[in-house]
Amino acid sequence: MxxxxxxxxxxxxxxxxxxxxxxxxxxxxxxxxxxxxxxxxxxxxxxxxxxxxxxxxxxxxxxxxxxxxxxxxxxxxxxxxxxRRDDEALSGTLFIAAPSDLGRNVLLPWLGEFRRAHPRLDMRLQLSDQVTDVFRDPVDVALRYGAMVDASFIALPLAPENRRVLVAAPAYIEQCGMPRSLEELKNHSCLLWQMAGRLYDKWVFPTTKGKATVHVKGALACDDADVVRRWALAGEGIAYKSWLDVRADVLAGRLIVVLPQQPGEPAPLQMICPHRRQFSPAVRQLHGFLRERCETLAGPL
CATH class of the missing domain: 1.10.10.10 (Winged helix-like DNA-binding domain superfamily/Winged helix DNA-binding domain)
Structure with missing residues (x-):
């Protein structure tokens, strides 16, 4: 048997x-x-x-x-x-995958709060900017930025209005000046992200006529988005980041929004599940908890 x-x-x-x-x-x-x-x-x-x-x-x-x-x-x-549906005491193990920057700087304290509310629940957190395969990798849920075009899994919205935003440290702006247009980004040191050997050096922005694509350049690139954020904090250049990732830095004055009048590319945050049969009580409650926390974070100023 x-x-x-x-x-x-x-x-x-x-x-x-x-x-x-x-x-x-x-x-x-x-x-x-x-x-x-x-x-x-x-x-x-x-x-x-x-x-x-x-x-x-x-x-x-x-x-x-x-x-x-x-x-x-x-x-x-x-x-x-x-x-166990009527049992409020969650138990078992929940495997979660999340992007590096969001995971370290936003998600960690939230998961600590959720864990304290459910002490019988164990959590395993995997942080990586590589796209997790929720069908093959041993995870229950994955947090991802961007619109989901694959209908083979379920996407639960967490922060549907989130956008990317241009940011730089005050020291960089003081030394190199504030760009006055998207075109002027080409004359600045831009901090680049890469994945699987691909360099993301074409930044997209919505416009009244559709979208504008700016081919930027810079001496620094990394496959860890948290490193890109740290470079921005160190005054190394301009970064194009999710608002959720840099909100605390902007509000604290560690980073400045560049071209605040220019909307950034949409970057909705989703919780991904392979299919509805994995909507365990822990997944359902975690989704509600995280969505409530995301709703408290205002959009770009």
Whole structure:
């Protein structure tokens, strides 16, 4: 008979790509995970993984079986959650992925407050500006900026009116001057973000005629958005950031809004779930909590 624990470890191993990573996530030894997979393979009489000393990959049978295993686990979790629906004491483990800057500087204190309200709930936070695959990675929810065009998952709005904003430190403005138009950004040191080898050096702004794209340049670029913000605070140049990420710095005077009359590109914040069967009580309550906190943050001045 197939064990639920073995099935869950199979799904986690497929997402992690190795026994050791799956073991760390589940707080087990790699040998325990390997034994669980072997046991599941015996129960099913199929080979789920092709193993070598350097790699681990799903077999064709494993690829075909994986979505069914996910569905079984989701269905069992949904049944458990339905039984606990009236229980206000959240428990279990919630896996959350979030962008680096938002996660470190905005989300952390909020999650601390949420955790204190639900002490039986464990949380695992993954901070990265790489786009999390909510279907393959071991996360329950992911926070993302931007409009969601993929209809294969569910997007729950958190800050639908959020926009990007140009900011720089007072020291930079004093030394290099305040740009008077979007065109003048080309003459300034701009702080750039990159991901997967792509440099985001074309900044887009809405206009009455549609949109304007400015090709900017700068000597500094990083794949961690929090580093870009820190460079701006250090007076290294102009950054184009989400208002949620720099709001506290602007209100404290550490950063100045550049071209305040120019609207920035929309950057709505969403909470992403693979599908509605993962709307556990913890996910539902976290979404309501975070949306309430985001609503208290005013838009760009």
């Amino acid at each position: 197939v064990r639920f624990e073995d099935l869950a470890l199979f799904v986690r191993t497929a997402a992690c790509g190795s026994f050791s990573k799956a073991a760390r996530d589940a707080n087990l030894l790699p040998g325990q995970v390997s034994a669980a997979i072997q046991r599941l393979e015996r129960d099913l009489d199929i080979r789920l993984f092709a193993r070598s000393t350097r790699s681990l990959r799903l077999t064709d049978e494993g690829e075909r079986y994986l979505p069914y295993a996910r569905d079984v686990i989701d269905l069992l979790h949904a049944g458990r959650d339905e039984l």
